[in-house]
Amino acid sequence: MKNGVYVLIRKELKELFYSVKGLFFFLAVSLILSLFSLLLITNTELSLLDNAQALYMISGIVLALMMLISVVYGSDAIAGERERYTLETLLITPLTMKDIVTAKLGFGVFLYMLLFAIAAPYIIAVGSSGQNMTTGLLYLFAIGLMLSLLYSAVGIFVSQRIRSFKNSLLVNLAIVLLSASPILISPALRQSSIGKIADYLNPFADAINTLDAVIIDSEPFSMQTLRLAMIAGVTLIIVATTIAGAKKEAL
Amino acid sequence: MNAVNIIDLKKSYGSNLVLDGASMHIKEGEIYGLLGPNGAGKSTLMRIILGLMSYDDGKIEIFGLERKIAAKKLSRQINALPEFFELYGWMQSIEYLQLFADLYGVNCNETRIRKLLAEVGLDPFERKAVGDYSQGMKKRLGLARALINDPKLLILDEPTNGLDPNGRREIHDLLLDLNRKNGTTIILSTHILDDVERLCSRIGILYNGKLRYEGMLLQNEKKQRYRYRFEVADATFEPTSCTTDHIRFIRQEDRWVECEIDGIAPYKAIQSLLEHDIPINQAISLAGSLEYLYFSVTQEEKMEKIS
Missing domain, CATH: 3.40.50.300 (P-loop containing nucleotide triphosphate hydrolases)
Incomplete structure (x- = not known):
C-alpha cells in the first residue's frame, strides 16, 4: 500500500512538469537568473566587483527568489486548492489534513531542489574565479533548504486560515517584507544592541549575514553556529506548528 | 442495523x-x-x-x-x-482515478479503472485531458472516483x-x-x-x-394529496359540483379546472368524477406525491414561523 503523503508529493511533481504552471515556473526562474547574471558580468560598475562580492550578490538574489517562490507556493497550497474546488475530494479520502500539509511541505523541498539545480550553474558561472565558491554554494544550499521550508510553512499556515488565495498571498507577502525589512535599515542601527538582537531573531537576516560572513569574510563554521541554529530552530518551530495546527475541520 | x-x-x-x-x-x-x-x-x-x-x-x-x-x-x-x-485538468481520466485509488490504498489495476470508466460512460474519452471535459463528463468522472474504493x-x-x-x-x-x-x-x-x-x-x-x-x-404516497388539472368539455360546467370528500375544487380558468385529490389514488378520483357525468377530456398531474409532501412540510413550517 502506497503512503498517501508520497502519492500526493508525486502528484504535485507531475503537475509541475506537465502543467503550464510548471513550465512558467522554470522559464521565469531561468529568465530572472539569466538577467541578473548578465548584469553582474556586463554592467560597468557591477563587473568591477570582486568575484566573492558577485557570488554573495547572486546568492542573495537566489535566496530572495527562493523565499518568494516558497511563500507564493505556500499561499496557493491550501487556499488555491480550496478555490479550485480540488481540496474537498482530497479530504474525503483517508488522508488527514496533516498528511496534506506534510505532502505540500515535502513538495516545497523538491521545488527548492529544482530551483537550486537551475541556479547552481549561474552561481558557478558568476563566482567561479573567486574565493569560497564551493563553501558559499554549500552554505547557500543548506540555508536555502531551511528557509524554503520555513517560508513554505508560513505560507501554508496562513493559506489554511485565509479562504482566498489572493488574501493569503497578500498576508504572506507582508510577512516576507517584514522579515526582509531589518536588513534594509542602516548599518549603524544594525550595529546597536537592539539591531543585533533583531538580526539574530530574524532567519532571513541570519541567512544573509551568514552568506556575507562565509563568502566575503571567509569566517569559519564555528562562527556561524548561532545564526544557523537560529534559522534551524525557527524553521522547526514553524513547521511543527503548521503541521500540528492542520485540521480537516478548518475547511 | x-x-x-x-x-x-x-x-x-x-x-x-x-x-x-x-x-x-x-x-x-x-x-x-x-x-x-x-x-x-x-x-x-x-x-x-x-x-x-x-x-x-x-x-x-x-x-x-x-x-x-x-x-x-x-x-x-x-x-x-x-x-x-x-x-486536475492536466491529467487523463485513468491517471485521475489511479491517483485516488492510491490515496485510498486500494489495489486498483488499469482493467478495473477501465471498467469503472465504462460504467460511467467515459471509456471513449479515457485519453482526453480531463480539463477538456464537459460539465457532465466531469460529473461522471467524479462519480467514478467516488466508487474507486x-x-x-x-x-x-x-x-x-x-x-x-x-x-x-x-x-x-x-x-x-x-x-x-x-x-x-x-x-x-x-x-x-x-x-x-x-x-x-x-x-x-x-x-x-x-x-x-x-x-x-x-x-407516503398512500397518505398523499395530489393536485390535478382537468379539461372539461363543457365551458358552462359548475366546478363546485365536482367537490366530494376526497376532491376539493381550487380554481377554474375557462375549460380548465384545478382540484386537489386527498386520501384516494388519482385514478379512483377520476373514475368517481366520470361516474358523476363530469365531462372530462383530459387530466394533467400538477404535483407528484413527493413534490406535494415536500411543499406541505416546508410550507407548514414557514407558516408556523410567520404566525
Missing part, C-alpha cells in the same frame, strides 16, 4: 444555528433521499458525516462506530461526490446536476445497480424530486436545521 445514526446534532456558525438538534437514521443498504430548501443545513450535515466539519453537540454513528473516534477507519468505507468539485456508504450531493436526460438515466441505473449488487448505502441530496422518486426508498426533509419528516417514499 443502521448504517448511519445521527442523534440530536447541533452546529452553528457564530450566532447562526444551522443544525438544531437534527436526528436521522439511515438503514444499511438503502438509498436515502435528503431533501430541503437551500440553507436548510443539508450540505453542513453531509460534511459532518464526511468528517470535514466539526459539530457542537450530538452524536454520529456510522456502521456502529463513533464518527469522531473511528475517523480514519470510516474514511476508507465512505466516499462522496460533492456538489462543487474540480478535476467500493464504498459501503456513498454520499452524493446533486449527482445529476448538469447531466442530459440520457446521462441522468445512466447514472440512475448505475446507482440502482450498485445498491442492488453491492448493498451500498447511498445518501442522495438533490433538489430534483424525480431523482428521489426514481432512486430512494426513504426520505428525510430537513428544514431550518431540523429533520421535519422522515419516512418511506411508498408509504
Whole structure:
C-alpha cells in the first residue's frame, strides 16, 4: 500500500512538469537568473566587483527568489486548492489534513531542489574565479533548504486560515517584507544592541549575514553556529506548528 | 442495523444555528433521499458525516462506530461526490482515478479503472485531458472516483446536476445497480424530486436545521394529496359540483379546472368524477406525491414561523 503523503508529493511533481504552471515556473526562474547574471558580468560598475562580492550578490538574489517562490507556493497550497474546488475530494479520502500539509511541505523541498539545480550553474558561472565558491554554494544550499521550508510553512499556515488565495498571498507577502525589512535599515542601527538582537531573531537576516560572513569574510563554521541554529530552530518551530495546527475541520 | 445514526446534532456558525438538534437514521443498504430548501443545513450535515466539519453537540454513528473516534477507519468505507468539485485538468481520466485509488490504498489495476470508466460512460474519452471535459463528463468522472474504493456508504450531493436526460438515466441505473449488487448505502441530496422518486426508498426533509419528516417514499404516497388539472368539455360546467370528500375544487380558468385529490389514488378520483357525468377530456398531474409532501412540510413550517 502506497503512503498517501508520497502519492500526493508525486502528484504535485507531475503537475509541475506537465502543467503550464510548471513550465512558467522554470522559464521565469531561468529568465530572472539569466538577467541578473548578465548584469553582474556586463554592467560597468557591477563587473568591477570582486568575484566573492558577485557570488554573495547572486546568492542573495537566489535566496530572495527562493523565499518568494516558497511563500507564493505556500499561499496557493491550501487556499488555491480550496478555490479550485480540488481540496474537498482530497479530504474525503483517508488522508488527514496533516498528511496534506506534510505532502505540500515535502513538495516545497523538491521545488527548492529544482530551483537550486537551475541556479547552481549561474552561481558557478558568476563566482567561479573567486574565493569560497564551493563553501558559499554549500552554505547557500543548506540555508536555502531551511528557509524554503520555513517560508513554505508560513505560507501554508496562513493559506489554511485565509479562504482566498489572493488574501493569503497578500498576508504572506507582508510577512516576507517584514522579515526582509531589518536588513534594509542602516548599518549603524544594525550595529546597536537592539539591531543585533533583531538580526539574530530574524532567519532571513541570519541567512544573509551568514552568506556575507562565509563568502566575503571567509569566517569559519564555528562562527556561524548561532545564526544557523537560529534559522534551524525557527524553521522547526514553524513547521511543527503548521503541521500540528492542520485540521480537516478548518475547511 | 443502521448504517448511519445521527442523534440530536447541533452546529452553528457564530450566532447562526444551522443544525438544531437534527436526528436521522439511515438503514444499511438503502438509498436515502435528503431533501430541503437551500440553507436548510443539508450540505453542513453531509460534511459532518464526511468528517470535514466539526459539530457542537450530538452524536454520529456510522456502521456502529463513533464518527469522531473511528475517523480514519470510516474514511476508507465512505466516499462522496460533492456538489462543487474540480478535476486536475492536466491529467487523463485513468491517471485521475489511479491517483485516488492510491490515496485510498486500494489495489486498483488499469482493467478495473477501465471498467469503472465504462460504467460511467467515459471509456471513449479515457485519453482526453480531463480539463477538456464537459460539465457532465466531469460529473461522471467524479462519480467514478467516488466508487474507486467500493464504498459501503456513498454520499452524493446533486449527482445529476448538469447531466442530459440520457446521462441522468445512466447514472440512475448505475446507482440502482450498485445498491442492488453491492448493498451500498447511498445518501442522495438533490433538489430534483424525480431523482428521489426514481432512486430512494426513504426520505428525510430537513428544514431550518431540523429533520421535519422522515419516512418511506411508498408509504407516503398512500397518505398523499395530489393536485390535478382537468379539461372539461363543457365551458358552462359548475366546478363546485365536482367537490366530494376526497376532491376539493381550487380554481377554474375557462375549460380548465384545478382540484386537489386527498386520501384516494388519482385514478379512483377520476373514475368517481366520470361516474358523476363530469365531462372530462383530459387530466394533467400538477404535483407528484413527493413534490406535494415536500411543499406541505416546508410550507407548514414557514407558516408556523410567520404566525
